[in-house]
Amino acid sequence: MTAAATATERVQIDFSVYNPFDPEFVRNPFPVMERMLTQYPVAFHTGINAWLVSPHDLSSWVLRSPQFSTRYQDWKDGPPPTPEDQWTLFEKCMSMSMATVGPEVHQRLRRLTAPAFSRRVMDQIDARIRDSIADLFDEIPDPRLFNFAADISAKVPVRSIARMVGVPPDDEELFEHRLGFNMVRASNPMYAAERDAYIEGALPGLQHLLDIITERRSRDDPGDDFIGTLVATEIDGESLSDLEILSVIVALVVAGADTVVDMHSLGIQALLQHPEQRQLLREKPDLMPSAVREILRWSAMGKLGAIPRFPTDDIELGGQVLEKGSLVIPLQSPSWNDPEKWADPRQFDITRNHAGNIIFGAGPHMCIGLHLVQVQGKLVIEEFERRFGDSASIVGELEFDHMHFNSRRITKMMIATGES
Amino acid sequence: MIGTTSRWHVEVDRDRCMATYGCVHALPRIFTIGDDATAQAIGPVDGDDQLVRDVVAECPTAALRLVRSEEEQTF
Numbered sequence: 480m481t482a483a484a485t486a487t488e489r490v491q492i493d494f495s496v497y498n499p500f501d502p503e504f505v506r507n508p509f510p511v512m513e514r515m516l517t518q519y520p521v522a523f524h525t526g527i528n529a530w531l532v533s534p535h536d537l538s539s540w541v542l543r544s545p546q547f548s549t550r551y552q553d554w555k556d557g558p559p560p561t562p563e564d565q566w567t568l569f570e571k572c573m574s575m576s577m578a579t580v581g582p583e584v585h586q587r588l589r590r591l592t593a594p595a596f597s598r599r600v601m602d603q604i605d606a607r608i609r610d611s612i613a614d615l616f617d618e619i620p621d622p623r624l625f626n627f628a629a630d631i632s633a634k635v636p637v638r639s640i641a642r643m644v645g646v647p648p649d650d651e652e653l654f655e656h657r658l659g660f661n662m663v664r665a666s667n668p669m670y671a672a673e674r675d676a677y678i679e680g681a682l683p684g685l686q687h688l689l690d691i692i693t694e695r696r697s698r699d700d701p702g703d704d705f706i707g708t709l710v711a712t713e714i715d716g717e718s719l720s721d722l723e724i725l726s727v728i729v730a731l732v733v734a735g736a737d738t739v740v741d742m743h744s745l746g747i748q749a750l751l752q753h754p755e756q757r758q759l760l761r762e763k764p765d766l767m768p769s770a771v772r773e774i775l776r777w778s779a780m781g782k783l784g785a786i787p788r789f790p791t792d793d794i795e796l797g798g799q800v801l802e803k804g805s806l807v808i809p810l811q812s813p814s815w816n817d818p819e820k821w822a823d824p825r826q827f828d829i830t831r832n833h834a835g836n837i838i839f840g841a842g843p844h845m846c847i848g849l850h851l852v853q854v855q856g857k858l859v860i861e862e863f864e865r866r867f868g869d870s871a872s873i874v875g876e877l878e879f880d881h882m883h884f885n886s887r888r889i890t891k892m893m894i895a896t897g898e899s
Numbered sequence: 900m901i902g903t904t905s906r907w908h909v910e911v912d913r914d915r916c917m918a919t920y921g922c923v924h925a926l927p928r929i930f931t932i933g934d935d936a937t938a939q940a941i942g943p944v945d946g947d948d949q950l951v952r953d954v955v956a957e958c959p960t961a962a963l964r965l966v967r968s969e970e971e972q973t974f
Contacts, residue, residue, distance in 0.1 A: 543959070586917050590936035593918035597932060714936050834953040845919045845959040853924075 490522045490799060497524060497531065499782035505881040508779060509825065512813040521797035528556060529787070529806040530799070535820035535837065537797055538809035543842040547788035547807065549579050554789045555804030558671070568685045569665060569678045572726045578734070578786050578844065585843060591719050592727055595708040596850065603704060605854050607642040612858045616866055622898035624874065628889045631859065632743035637736040639855050644728050645704050650687065658684025659736040666733050669884040688728060692721045735848045737885070738781075742852070743859050744877075744889045745778035746771070750860065751873055753827050760829060761864070770829040771856035775838050777827045779812035780887050786844050809837075870897030906968045907946035909955065911938050915962035922963060925954045938963065 497515060498504055504511050515522075515533040524531050532538050541547055551557050561570050573579070577588050594600070615634050619625045637659040638651065646654045661680035664670040670677060692710065695701045701710040709724045719727070750757040760770050788807040793800050801807055814837060816824040821831075839846035846852070863871070871894055878891035909930075916937040922930040929942040929951065938958075945951055946965050955963045 589917040589919065593920075593932050593936035594934075596918075596920060598923075598927070714934075834950075835957060841957075841959055843917050843919065843960050845921055847919070849924055850920065 490519060492519055492522045492524050492531075494526045496522075500882050502879070502881040505879045505887045508812060508887065509816070512779070512816060515810065515813050516817055521799045521801075523799075527783075527806075527808075529808050530801050532796065532807065532809045533813035533817070534797075535814045535817040538811075538814040539835070539837050539841055541788055541796070541807060541809045542837060542840055542844075545582070546791055546794055548581075548791050549786050549788060549844060550581055551579055553791065553804060554787075554806060555802075556806065567678060567682060568689065568725075569681055571722055572685065572729045573666065575723055575726045576733075577727065577730050577847065582843065587717065588719075588723065588727070589843075589847070590714060591712055591717060591723075592709060592847075594712045595705050595727075596847070597708075600703070600705055600708055601850055601854075604643045604851075605858075608639045608854060609858050611638050611642050612855075612862050616862050622866070622896055624893060624895050626891055627747060627894045628744045628877075628892045632740050632889070632892075635743055635855055635859060636739040637732070639851060640731050640735055643705055643731070643851060644688075645706055646688075646691075653684050653687060657681065658688070659732055662729060662732050663737045667884055685725065685729070689721060689725050692724050696721060731848060731851075734785075734846070735851060738785075739852055739855060741778065741780040741886050741889055742771075742775055742856055744892045745780060746774040746856060746860060747863060747871075747894070748873065748877070748892065749774050749777060749827050751871065756827060756829050760860075766829050767857050767860070768853055769831070769833065770860075771853050772833050772836065772838055773827060773829045773831055774856065775852075776815045776821070776831075776833070776836065777825075779816055781811035782883075782885055782887060784808040784811055785840055785846075811837075867894075867896040867898060871895070907944045908966055908968050909938075909940040909944055910964040910966050911940075912962045912964070913937050915960045917960050917962075919959045921957065921959045922954050925957075926950065930954075 494501075496519065497511060512533070515531070519531070520534050521530065521532050521537065523529070532541055552560070566574070575584070575588070577585055580588070612635060615631055615638070616622075619630050634655075637655045640659075641651050641654045644654075658681055661677045661684070665674055665677035665681055692706060695706055696710050701707040706724065709719055709727065712718060750760070756770075760766055788809070790801045790803050790805060790807060792803050795801075815821070818824050820835070839849045839852075874893040874895045877889050880888040880890050913935070918932050918936045918938070920932065922938050923932060929940055929944060931939055931941050933939040944965070946967060952965065955965045
């Protein structure tokens with residue numbers, strides 16, 4: 480085959496090349512990732528019905544390019560939209576979701592939510608999250624031997640979001656289990672078959688949050704916390720509606736309740752497996768933001784990508800033509816471990832220069848929760864070190880839920896400590 | 900010693916800035932998001948600092964520009 484002929488032929492793969500649900504892949508994805516980077520940098524996956532983009536530079540370009548839409552209406556194979564007269568609160572929220580609205584609406588939402596993400600509000604939130612993480616460590620049934628994945632990692636993200644939003648402690652059960660669990664699944668294409676049941680499950684939590692927002696707006700002073708700031712913000716004569724505020728909170732839940740879970744297990748694993756790096760972090764706590772980024776990069780927990788992209792025209796990339804309206808997924812983990820970008824990528828190095836990284840995405844849709852992720856990562860490591868220090872060790876092998884839709888989900892990581 | 904130092908400032912394109920907090924997150928001592936929900940430089944900007952250059956170059960919406968505003972003599 481000539482080079483010219485190769486360039487015009489569509490490179491296709493299927494689950495025999497990239498199967499993110501294969502137990503062997505979930506245990507050790509790196510051989511497959513290397514194959515994707517070297518043999519299939521841009522390839523159409525017939526099983527997933529999507530273009531997969533692996534190299535760092537190409538993924539970074541896709542994420543930043545205005546030639547790609549994130550609106551589901553621009554997906555040629557997308558499900559037909561539910562008629563507006565049949566919309567529940569779920570569809571109303573999703574219709575104004577930051578991730579999938581057009582660029583002008585997205586800009587309006589990002590700007591009007593900016594004050595709620597200010598240093599002042601975040602400092603309040605950090606203090607509340609610190610308390611809730613200490614509570615979770617207090618709740619470990621037997622600290623001498625416990626499952627870190629189930630007792631800490633699975634609980635920290637959604638509880639942190641609840642504290643950020645300011646959900647009263649009595650409502651946390653509703654927020655964490657009914658709303659968090661169901662929204663993550665209802666909004667993910669991988670769960671399309673059971674979508675209606677998940678929407679049904681999410682509705683009471685959505686209505687409850689909407690009631691909280693409405694009540695806040697009815698007050699003379701809506702308060703200076705996260706919801707209060709969202710209610711009170713007015714810029715250039717514009718402000719957010721109650722439903723828009725609900726959709727912002729839902730976006731935080733959908734994007735953050737599940738995706739950050741494995742960071743906590745893998746962060747502790749990384750530090751326990753690399754005592755010299757752990758010691759360095761103890762000596763130089765200023766390295767914490769870099770350490771959290773390196774944990775995310777090194778751990779490669781993502782199976783696919785974040786917000787899908789749809790080309791607004793036929794676009795040439797890596798010798799392939801991505802058709803207008805096709806589904807394009809920049810694969811996170813191969814990009815974060817691409818040796819063309821990251822020297823010796825399997826080396827865990829908290830002093831690494833992360834300039835140009837796409838760990839929190841890139842472009843206008845860059846992760847809105849990046850501060851929340853950094854704070855959670857830092858607080859969990861600090862609390863772990865404070866309580867258990869050098870007495871902690873990992874016991875046995877990690878266990879995974881290989882069928883998890885977007886992550887190499889760790890279900891069991893047993894930690895033994897000298898705690899009595 | 901006689902030499903010159905450069906003064907730098909960061910220009911923010913208000914139409915492009917989407918308050919993603921990318922710059923604030925990377926360099927909180929220099930950047931903040933102002934009341935108009937766009938980025939502002941609040942600290943001294945050293946245009947020769949590689950980190951500053953990286954953060955400006957990596958603005959998610961390409962709204963930041965590093966500008967050498969004047970040169971003055973120092974003694």
